[in-house]
Amino acid sequence: MKFHSTQSYVAPEDLTQAVNAAVRLERPLLVKGEPGTGKTELARQVAASLGLPIVEWVVKSTTRAQQGLYDYDAVSRLRDSQLGDPRVNDVRNYIRKGKLWQAFEADTKVVLLIDEIDKADIEFPNDLLQELDRMEFHVYETGETIRARHRPVIVITSNNEKDLPDAFLRRCFFHFIRFPDADTMRAIVDVHFPGIKQGLVAAALAEFYGLREVSGLRKKPSTSEMLDWLKLLLAEDAAPGSLRAEGAALPRLHGALLKNEQDVALIERAAMMARGRR
Known part of the structure; x- marks a missing residue:
């Protein structure tokens, strides 16, 4: 076996x-x-x-x-x-x-x-x-x-x-089990969503791994949450360029990825500080 x-x-x-x-x-x-x-x-x-x-x-x-x-x-x-x-x-x-x-x-x-x-x-x-x-x-x-x-x-x-x-x-x-890298995650996505547009996958992965890299998160988004988020994006027929509104700190439908208010506030503060340094 x-x-x-x-x-x-x-x-x-x-x-x-x-x-x-x-x-x-x-x-x-x-x-x-x-x-x-x-x-x-x-x-x-x-x-x-x-x-x-x-x-x-x-x-x-x-x-x-x-x-x-x-x-x-x-x-x-x-x-x-x-x-x-x-x-x-x-x-x-x-x-x-x-x-x-x-x-x-x-x-x-x-x-x-x-x-x-x-x-x-x-x-x-x-x-x-x-x-x-x-x-x-x-x-x-x-x-x-x-x-x-x-x-x-x-x-x-x-x-x-x-x-x-x-x-x-x-x-x-x-x-x-190490957390999947981008290539492995792309393969996982393809298994769950055959025929998904690769432009949407690339944009979603960029947002997803960007959130995971934020220092201090209490709960980093997981594989299952990535799949839930993509399911919502597909249901709304979201375009790759629409995943984050201009100037927004958080991606669209971020409630599928972030599961507590402390992490949401942390990312919003980080985005505000980044804008202040420009």
Whole structure:
């Protein structure tokens, strides 16, 4: 199995090599990069490229590692026992399978996405070490051991909000997705908007990368926001020369690119100071 770019996803050579190395090593692929660089979409495209189903586990601040294995609903079982429900005689009726369990028991190899692992508690990655290493876990309520029928391709994403434990990092193949350069971004745009006028793309890229180069931005516009902006420009049939009004500090429809008032004010101040120096 080899991953490669798909019709809807442009994968640079270093990213392609990282995915294929993780598949060969049978190690989780830990992917970092600034938000909007396509980390989550990568897992979906790996599944599409390899022809595999995908199981997605979206991690939140309240997520516990145990939830990836299973949840035992003791409260419901107690309530049903008080009501005389015969289901209480089988504890399996109160066990909800987690995403790891679903991936382990799948009839075919799957891609398992553990998305934004750094949102959870710092102990979360360590709590999964044994399960990801051995590809099995024990269900204490039933006494059974769940083993993976097929070792899944595991993609783990992180926005670098927290440092991950060294023991966890040792078990992963790591790749940092660099922000696309202009040529790569042009290829991404062509995939999403076939036949788009290249004059509009050139003008939009100039505006986009100009915003990203402004020093002090709290949130630089991302790839996904660039694509949203282009979608709006195409809907309005915008001409390349109309993306910024004469003397304007900000490009047309800048709300697709800039997402907080501090960044808008920063760019407006920078433009005002530049005009004052002329």
